[in-house]
Amino acid sequence: MAIDEVRIWVKAGDGGKPCSSVYKNRYMRHPRPDGGCGGKGGDVILEADPSLNTLRKFHFQQHFRAPSGKHGGSNRKKGADGEDLVIKVPVGTLVRDAGTGKLLKDLAQPGQRVVVARGGKGGIGNAYTKDHSVVPAQPGQERELVLELKYLADVGIVGLPSAGKSTLLNALTGAGSETGSYHFTTRNPVLGTLPELEVVMADLPGIVEGAHEGKGLGDRFLKHIERAKVLLHVVDISGSEGRLPWEDYIVLNEELRKYNPALLAKPQIVVLNKKDLLRNMENVRRFEEFTGVKDFVLVSAKTGEGLDELRRRIAEELERIRDGEGE
Ligand SMILES: Nc1nc2c(ncn2[C@@H]2O[C@H](COP(=O)(O)OP(=O)(O)OP(=O)(O)O)[C@@H](O)[C@H]2O)c(=O)[nH]1
Ligand SMILES: [Mg+2]
Numbered sequence: 067m068a069i070d071e072v073r074i075w076v077k078a079g080d081g082g083k084p085c086s087s088v089y090k091n092r093y094m095r096h097p098r099p100d101g102g103c104g105g106k107g108g109d110v111i112l113e114a115d116p117s118l119n120t121l122r123k124f125h126f127q128q129h130f131r132a133p134s135g136k137h138g139g140s141n142r143k144k145g146a147d148g149e150d151l152v153i154k155v156p157v158g159t160l161v162r163d164a165g166t167g168k169l170l171k172d173l174a175q176p177g178q179r180v181v182v183a184r185g186g187k188g189g190i191g192n193a194y195t196k197d198h199s200v201v202p203a204q205p206g207q208e209r210e211l212v213l214e215l216k217y218l219a220d221v222g223i224v225g226l227p228s229a230g231k232s233t234l235l236n237a238l239t240g241a242g243s244e245t246g247s248y249h250f251t252t253r254n255p256v257l258g259t260l261p262e263l264e265v266v267m268a269d270l271p272g273i274v275e276g277a278h279e280g281k282g283l284g285d286r287f288l289k290h291i292e293r294a295k296v297l298l299h300v301v302d303i304s305g306s307e308g309r310l311p312w313e314d315y316i317v318l319n320e321e322l323r324k325y326n327p328a329l330l331a332k333p334q335i336v337v338l339n340k341k342d343l344l345r346n347m348e349n350v351r352r353f354e355e356f357t358g359v360k361d362f363v364l365v366s367a368k369t370g371e372g373l374d375e376l377r378r379r380i381a382e383e384l385e386r387i388r389d390g391e392g393e
Pocket of ligand 1: 225226227228229230231232233234244245246247248249250251252253270271272273339340341342343365366367368369
């Protein structure tokens with residue numbers, strides 16, 4: 067199961083305590099204050115690491131604490147700073163404050179960092195203050211965070227429930243996404259890779275009419291395809307679910323548009339699936355007629371028919387986009 071949202075608690079290190087001390091020897095007329103400062107507490111930092119691709123590790127650990135600064139000493143000795151605690155997260159992690167819901171950072175680039183809790187300043191020793199008192203140390207910040215992973219797949223598979231998205235992902239990549247004859251079999255995004263193309267594909271829960279306003283499971287997941295370069299729009303052309311394929315196609319695009327018009331602007335490869343259930347080409351003809359779509363790939367995710375052609379189309383489309391980006 068893919069875990070795409072976790073809650074963690076972070077606490078930065080407290081500042082080290084200041085020292086209050088007075089140096090005196092028999093030759094001195096006035097004793098000299100010589101208390102050193104405390105060290106700074108370590109920050110808690112999140113860093114985008116390209117070698118990670120899930121938030122699963124946070125299933126096992128949710129509490130993170132950076133070390134505190136060491137206390138100051140006499141003879142103006144400064145306490146050591148606490149080391150920063152760097153927590154690695156996958157590229158594509160959105161970091162939110164759990165309390166306010168405010169987005170703190172979108173860690174979209176490998177190596178990108180964000181300080182999520184600042185270490186407390188160390189206290190100031192009496193050697194360094196005008197009135198020879200000490201300034202107390204500050205505590206480290208603490209905060210609850212929500213980490214959410216936006217998948218960075220090149221290809222996003224979209225379609226209504228039971229269109230055959232997961233079956234298709236499995237047939238193309240061997241990903242092992244659960245399939246089933248009931249709706250919403252897929253409840254979390256599943257990733258698969260096409261090794262020969264170096265493409266990551268994301269299989270998403272089925273999108274239903276009204277998904278943009280939170281119906282079904284759709285809207286929680288539509289965000290994951292915002293970064294996909296190409297969408298595979300899977301339609302059950304056989305109408306085996308009692309739906310009309312051309313209506314499915316229109317409903318889905320409408321949901322994409324309502325959620326975010328930029329989704330509809332993405333290149334789509336229209337995949338007409340479940341070809342093996344067709345007795346004739348009547349549905350295909352009507353699909354063309356009602357939607358105006360002439361460019362599609364007719365496949366059976368079940369028997370494998372048409373999948374080589376689909377692989378070719380995906381490769382072509384990605385190449386076209388890469389060429390465009392290079393200009
Ligand atoms: N005959 C036939 N059945 C298919 C084909 N592709 C998928 N199915 C069946 O259709 C049903 C739904 O397939 P899934 O791959 O789970 O569909 P999905 O789009 O991932 O569905 P959700 O995750 O529920 O949205 C399953 O019973 C599959 O075996 C196909 O090409 N031909
Ligand atoms: Mg599925």
